Amino acid sequence: MMPEQWLGGSMVFLLLVMFFNASGAFVGINIGTAVTDLPSAADVVAMLKANQITHVRLYDADGHMLNALAGTGVEVMVGVTNEEVLGIGESPSAAAAWVNKNVASYLPETNITAIAVGSEVLTSIPNAAPVLVRAMNYLHHALLASNLNFQVKVSSPQSMDMIPRPFPPSTATFNSTWNSTMYQFLQFLKNTGSFYMLNAYPYYGYTRGNGIFPIDYALFRPLSLTKQIVDPNTLFQYPSMFESMVDATYYSMGALNFSGIPIIVTESGWPWFGGANEPDATADNAQTYNNNLIRRVLNDLGPPSQPTIPIRTYVYELFNEDKRPGSISEKNWGLFFTNGTSVYPLSFGTSDRVVGNSSGVGVFCVAKPDADSSLLQSGLNWACGEGQANCSAIQEGQPCYEPNNLQSHASYAYNDYFHKMQSAGATCDFGRTAITTTVDPSHSSCVFMGSSGSNTSGLFTPPSAFGPTGLMGSSSMLQVPRIVFLIPAILAIIGF
Structure with missing residues (x-):
């Protein structure tokens, strides 16, 4: 039993939900490094400040970035790489060394608030499944030893591929292959007061959907009043695929008898350029999706089944990662070019201030x-x-x-x-x-x-x-x- 459990499981849930509601929604950004001519860490941080970005997710724990973020107040999620998961999951001392090197040594100057253990581990490197939760536990114990367990939470981003049939959300369940691992995973989140990290990509939901869903639904565009997307079991209306994906995850957790675990969307976005076989990867669609995503997240409401829990979200991603393998679209999700100019007009706030380009003065x-x-x-x-x-x-x-x-x-x-x-x-x-x-x-x-x-x-x-x-x-x-x-x-x- 974890030390926090003296509060009682239900009290942990209540406090966590109250925290989420009190601190409100935010939109952060992912920063990948598979980039030719990647700007210096200082230049990246200057871009974050210029565009009023207050939350970032790093896929590793790069020392240059963590030092550059010191004193900025920006909330930072650091990452254990997939290659590191196995070693940490096999050794408590390796986990302690990782926390000391990549977290404790930068606090409090750098505002590290979360550790993402790998990325889509269960669906991308299934052989690591047996050690994933163990790695998370070892990292949490290392944080406990440093008295950092309340400031820094541990979780692991999961793909929507974990849910074979995400619509209708009310009947969604995790792939039964992972039931044992997911039960342990969710129990860890519940015990430690952490959150479920979800990578939600309506782009893939739409392009792989064989025309079942309209692109307007994927892009947050208004749907006809007579043709809403409705869950037939709950009668909840879903104005966007994004909200449906988040709710499908809540229902999947509920199917394993877990509730009260908030979701943070660790990745969501839309590619702005693709190959001949990727006609929906366009700058117009990317601009529409990301601007609508930001507006939706910042309205501070949750999905239909959890309206009081904001959908905190990290947009994927800051720069195009041209060194990434895969299709053309895989390399073109960035919001900015490395010279600091934006790919298309984008607003990171609730005001009409537009990042990078607008019809106003200066762009x-x-x-x-x-x-x-x-x-x-x-x-x-x-x-x-x-x-x-x-x-x-x-x-x-x-x-x-x-x-x-x-x-x-x-x-x-x-x-x-x-x-x-x-x-x-x-x-x-x-x-x-x-x-x-x-x-x-x-x-x-x-x-x-x-x-x-x-x-x-x-x-x-x-x-x-x-x-x-x-x-x-x-x-x-x-x-x-x-x-x-x-x-x-x-x-x-x-x-x-």
Whole structure:
């Protein structure tokens, strides 16, 4: 019996739920390191501060990052790598050494609050299953010995693959193959007042669902009032697949007679670029998903079955991990490029403040330096034609004609379109030839919209007075939200 049990099991549950409710929801971010030209730890922390990110998850316990995070107040989840799980699970002394090196030596300057033991261990390295809970116990005992057990909790992120049929949520159960391990796992979480770590990816739920669920459901888009996704047993309505996945996990724990264990979503996101066989991995979908995810999490409500328990969530992920093996989409989940610019507009808060790019002052949409010239020309043609950007300033004799090159002219046109049309859903993409930056490209008398020296109405004659001026418009660049016809709820309840 764990030392905390003098409180009584039900009291531990009550205190944990009260803690979750009192401290509210948050949105954090995962920081992977399989990245070419990974910024320094100091630069990464500067990005976190600039974007008001207060919670991070590291997949390891990198000393440079932990030192750089010292004094910031950022809550840090450190990770035991999958390769380390077996050794720690076989040796209490190895667990104690790991805690002393990677946790105790950084506290209290670095605000470490959790240890994630491996990642999706049961479904990715099944041979480690027999030692997973033992490793967690050994780490917890090491924290007890250092009097850190109340500040630092131990858990292990699990994949949704642990639940073969997650819909309807009310009938969801863990794969029976893992029943013995999951019972021990959940008993550990209950005894230590910890939380269930869940990796929830509606992207995979949708793409592997063979068309059963509409993409709007995966992206948090509104569903028709007559075509809601409903659990036929509870009559709970599920406005998003994300909430359904979280509830499926609560019900799966309940099927093993465990309750009162809150869920933290340790990974969720959407890839913004994929291969030819990955048509839903787009910047528009990623922007829609992650912005809606953040808004949903920060409303401080839980899923339908647990409305009082916030769904704390870590977005996957800070940078594209281009060194990761696998499909093209696997490498393109990042919210930021390594130069600090955002991949698409994103807000990390409840206010309208937008990270990296917005229609406000200080952010610009410009042509990528390495963009293919033919694609760049098509983007410029469309922006000045069908996109109705005000391209008068880049005509000969006008302030932004010089330098007279494709990248410069495209940058002006892209930025004008982006600032005028972002409120209508426009993104800084242009066939992946554009990028956002906080570096003001204005020069001399050429002022880009978004600069502190510009005005919101534009500086020059509306484009209708000039037309495309020799540029050939291309409808292939038009970014129009796709219309998805929703399916009846009866089809949605057959599982995926």
